[in-house]
Amino acid sequence: MNRFATMIFGMALVLMAGTAIGAEEAAKHVVPLELKDCVKCHMQAVRDVNTRGGKHQTAVSCQDCHLEHPPMGTNAIPECGMCHDASEKAHYALENCQSCHNPHYPMEMDFTQIASVKPVCLTCHAGPGQEMQAYPSMHAQLDCKECHLTHGQATACNECHAPHSSDMTYQDCLLCHKPHMPLVVKYGDNLPSPLCGSCHGDVSQNLANTSRKHGALLCAYCHKGQHKVVPECSTCHGLPHGSAMHSKFPNCLDCHLDAHALDMPK
Known part of the structure; x- marks a missing residue:
């Protein structure tokens, strides 16, 4: 090996050693992410959780779910089952949670783009399912999204049914009819x-x-x-x-x- 090649080889070894030492030193001085850092890059996600997150805002923090952050780690997106144990509730055993739930606002669910939601709904709302089974009606034959386009929303009766009188309101209907068993007409002692x-x-x-x-x-x-x-x-x-x-x-x-x-x- 001539003198020039020897010099180049030596410089390369020095550079490699310096890089390794530099990386090791850098690793020692990595500043860990804190909760306050999330909003610096993920402003919309933090805003969504803080305003619409429900228990995801009050019971957990970003770092409780997102255990790591690239490039220092790859475990950035958690499995829902990490907190929602399938042994606790049938609903938690379902797959593809994000077809209904956005983790940053999990209780705001839009069902309009889902073919059938009834089997999933009944894993949480067993009472309505039992009522429809015990008291069959045309309502019992419908998928839940025919009346509930989003979670917690209910279509007013008079959007499908002609009211008994022109001044009857949706709240009036509910005084006698329960939507999941509409043919069982029950009411209170003070019914007008x-x-x-x-x-x-x-x-x-x-x-x-x-x-x-x-x-x-x-x-x-x-x-x-x-x-x-x-x-x-x-x-x-x-x-x-x-x-x-x-x-x-x-x-x-x-x-x-x-x-x-x-x-x-x-």
């Missing part, structure tokens, strides 16, 4: 009678015209709790005409013709 009258107009008119005390009662006072419940007159009135009369005429309506219009001519 005009809602009943929107279907039962003749009865409502008779009550409005009668001078008897029944006209001052809410429909739900007698027809308690559920549609088509018809009480016995004796529930409120006992046996006002004596046992002999009631034995001879057991059916009050043979004489009193219409409980909604007791002053109707006989």
Whole structure:
């Protein structure tokens, strides 16, 4: 090897050694990332988590999920199962979480681009599934996204169904109908009678015209709790005409013709 080649080879060895030593020294002086550093590059992600992140904002920090950051590490995107244990809930055992959830705002879900969401929904919302199974209706045959386009949103009844009266609101519908079992018509004791009258107009008119005390009662006072419940007159009135009369005429309506219009001519 001539003198020039020897010199070049020696310089290369020195340079390589210097580079190795430099890298080792640099590694000793790497400043670890802190939580406050995330926003410097990932401003939108931090803003999303802070304003829309739910428990991802309050229960964990960026570094609880993103354990490493390139180029110092490759474990930057966490698996959902790292926190959401499949043994705790059937929903956590599902795959492809990000088809519904954005980790930075996980509870804002748009279902419009997903073919079928019902099997997934029922892993969290077992109650509605049980209601639809126990009380079959046309609603039970629909995919959840037909009414719930996004998580937590519900399509108003009158967007698909003609209301019983022109002034009926979505909240009025919910006083009698539960969307997952709509054919079971149940209501509270304070249900406004005009809602009943929107279907039962003749009865409502008779009550409005009668001078008897029944006209001052809410429909739900007698027809308690559920549609088509018809009480016995004796529930409120006992046996006002004596046992002999009631034995001879057991059916009050043979004489009193219409409980909604007791002053109707006989």
